[in-house]
Amino acid sequence: MTLTAADFPVELSPGTWDVLRGDFPLLIDGKFVSSASGAAGVTHDPATGAALADFALGDAVDVDLAVRAAHKAFGGPWSKLSHFERARLLRKLADLFEANTQVLAELEVIDNGMPMWLAGLTARNNAELFHYYAGWAERIEGTTTTPPAHVLAAGEALTYTLREPVGVVGQIVPWNVPLSMACLKLAPALAAGCTVVLKPAEETPLSAVVLGRLIMEAGFPEGVVNIVNGDGATAGAALVKHPLVSKISFTGSTEVGKLIVRECADDLKKVSLELGGKSPVIVFPDADMAKAVPGVAMATFFLQGQNCMAGTRIFVHADIYDELLEGMAAFAGSMKIGHGLHADTMIGPLISAKQKARVMSFVEEAKAGPARVVAGGKAPEGPGHFVEPTIVADTTPDMRVVREEIFGPVMAVQRFEGDDLDAIAAMANDSDFGLSGSVWTQDLSTAHKMAARVRSGHVSVNTHGAVGANIPFGGFKQSGWGREFGREGLDLYLETKAVTVAL
Numbered sequence: 001m002t003l004t005a006a007d008f009p010v011e012l013s014p015g016t017w018d019v020l021r022g023d024f025p026l027l028i029d030g031k032f033v034s035s036a037s038g039a040a041g042v043t044h045d046p047a048t049g050a051a052l053a054d055f056a057l058g059d060a061v062d063v064d065l066a067v068r069a070a071h072k073a074f075g076g077p078w079s080k081l082s083h084f085e086r087a088r089l090l091r092k093l094a095d096l097f098e099a100n101t102q103v104l105a106e107l108e109v110i111d112n113g114m115p116m117w118l119a120g121l122t123a124r125n126n127a128e129l130f131h132y133y134a135g136w137a138e139r140i141e142g143t144t145t146t147p148p149a150h151v152l153a154a155g156e157a158l159t160y161t162l163r164e165p166v167g168v169v170g171q172i173v174p175w176n177v178p179l180s181m182a183c184l185k186l187a188p189a190l191a192a193g194c195t196v197v198l199k200p201a202e203e204t205p206l207s208a209v210v211l212g213r214l215i216m217e218a219g220f221p222e223g224v225v226n227i228v229n230g231d232g233a234t235a236g237a238a239l240v241k242h243p244l245v246s247k248i249s250f251t252g253s254t255e256v257g258k259l260i261v262r263e264c265a266d267d268l269k270k271v272s273l274e275l276g277g278k279s280p281v282i283v284f285p286d287a288d289m290a291k292a293v294p295g296v297a298m299a300t301f302f303l304q305g306q307n308c309m310a311g312t313r314i315f316v317h318a319d320i321y322d323e324l325l326e327g328m329a330a331f332a333g334s335m336k337i338g339h340g341l342h343a344d345t346m347i348g349p350l351i352s353a354k355q356k357a358r359v360m361s362f363v364e365e366a367k368a369g370p371a372r373v374v375a376g377g378k379a380p381e382g383p384g385h386f387v388e389p390t391i392v393a394d395t396t397p398d399m400r401v402v403r404e405e406i407f408g409p410v411m412a413v414q415r416f417e418g419d420d421l422d423a424i425a426a427m428a429n430d431s432d433f434g435l436s437g438s439v440w441t442q443d444l445s446t447a448h449k450m451a452a453r454v455r456s457g458h459v460s461v462n463t464h465g466a467v468g469a470n471i472p473f474g475g476f477k478q479s480g481w482g483r484e485f486g487r488e489g490l491d492l493y494l495e496t497k498a499v500t501v502a503l
């Protein structure tokens with residue numbers, strides 16, 4: 001690639017240029033290699049269409065090599081390290097992340113399109129995540145008990161439990177927050193003592209290659225982490241089917257999640273899934289409007305709406321319906337759309353022309369009525385894949401814009417009346433998904449009662465989607481299986497073994 005400074009609206013840091021001028025290989029058994037077939041993909045800046053880099057495109061052969069390397073490392077040097085040594089490596093990696101946040105953030109912006117302020121935040125959060133799971137690595141412990149008397153006489157036996165790593169883990173991540181998705185799966189798996197084959201999304205291969213370099217620089221033994229960029233249908237599918245993989249952790253579409261479950265049923269691999277969402281945002285008449293207007297708008301528009309926990313079904317009490325709509329329409333209209341490298345950009349491009357076309361199909365359908373588009377509704381001319389933050393008002397529960405995950409900056413607003421919390425919750429829960437949600441009110445009793453009634457894995461009050469390293473995150477219903485982050489995120493990668501000793 002012959003990229004120059006003219007390809008970007010803001011000068012990149014020298015470290016990012018060093019990365020862009022280098023290769024984007026696979027990481028297998030501690031070595032950076034081309035794909036066995038020699039195949040390469042090209043990734044583009046979604047804000048400009050400029051080709052950024054060729055990257056090694058792995059397939060089933062590379063996945064097999066990677067899984068075998070992970071299997072060897074699991075039975076070899078990695079299993080000989082103590083919990084404390086694993087924690088030290090994770091802390092070293094956290095420090096390296098901190099030292100490289102600018103480069104990592106710039107790569108995320110140009111490969112994914114997200115605004116710089118968000119990329120910087122997520123890069124720093126990833127460092128924190130590795131520190132957090134280093135702490136858990138030091139604290140993995142079992143319990144002791146005595147077996148019931150009908151098994152062995154009282155005083156004659158002891159049972160204790162061991163927490164053991166699941167084994168080789170396949171981790172498949174999407175393109176919407178590529179580096180964070182990789183880190184939130186890697187950190188607990190490594191803390192638990194698993195070895196990993198990571199398959200990043202084919203749309204955003206760049207930051208994972210730098211992640212691989214930092215992992216090797218931190219001193220992780222060869223084969224503990226292997227990174228195979230490649231397509232879902234080839235590399236992803238091969239990882240899911242591989243007999244030496246004990247567990248698949250997947251984040252992405254509900255459709256592919258279901259396919260993975262079916263594949264894993266054959267050999268009963270463990271599976272955890274973080275899938276789609278269509279999260280409710282419920283605004284009561286006593287909400288603090290100064291906070292609700294920007295807060296509810298950002299529940300949808302954060303990350304251009306390409307966010308599984310986006311709050312996209314907005315239920316607003318009739319008493320404040322017009323006021324909130326008007327405020328959010330003004331907020332949406334004020335959001336700066338542009339290249340993520342500009343410091344004031346609030347809305348970057350969507351990931352691809354395909355995603356833009358998909359999102360606009362929902363908008364065009366909404367424009368046909370009977371709902372009203374009260375903000376946005378247009379897609380600025382290319383080459384970037386931009387869509388205006390769009391508010392569709394007066395929607396009804398049966399509309400496609402209300403029922404389906406759009407994964408774009410499109411909000412569907414419905415009006416409700418009265419104060420029957422069960423009826424309001426029934427409206428909010430009328431969805432196949434249950435990932436996130438938020439309640440906006442100044443009444444503590446209403447807040448907690450609604451939080452209890454919303455059928456989602458994460459509910460916020462007077463904010464939306466406040467997640468972090470120590471807050472379990474995952475879905476009810478078709479939003480997934482299991483919880484990532486927190487102690488539950490670690491448990492996804494541990495087996496419990498009970499040992500009973502006749503004394």
Ligand SMILES: NC(=O)C1=CN([C@@H]2O[C@H](COP(=O)(O)OP(=O)(O)OC[C@H]3O[C@@H](n4cnc5c(N)ncnc54)[C@H](O)[C@@H]3O)[C@@H](O)[C@H]2O)C=CC1
Nearest residue numbers: 173174200201231232236237252253256275276308405407
């Ligand atoms: N829950 C979330 O965070 C995400 C949800 N989505 C949803 O999915 C929609 C489609 O986006 P896509 O990128 O097409 O999602 P996807 O589910 O196809 O891709 C996610 C990851 O799965 C891999 N993959 C695809 N097919 C696979 C297979 N057969 N076996 C194994 N791995 C496979 C992909 O290579 C990628 O790494 C979005 O519009 C959005 O609604 C997309 C990304 C993230």
Ligand code: BAL
Nearest residue numbers: 043044046111203351
């Ligand atoms: N990196 C954004 C997706 C693409 O390459 O077109």
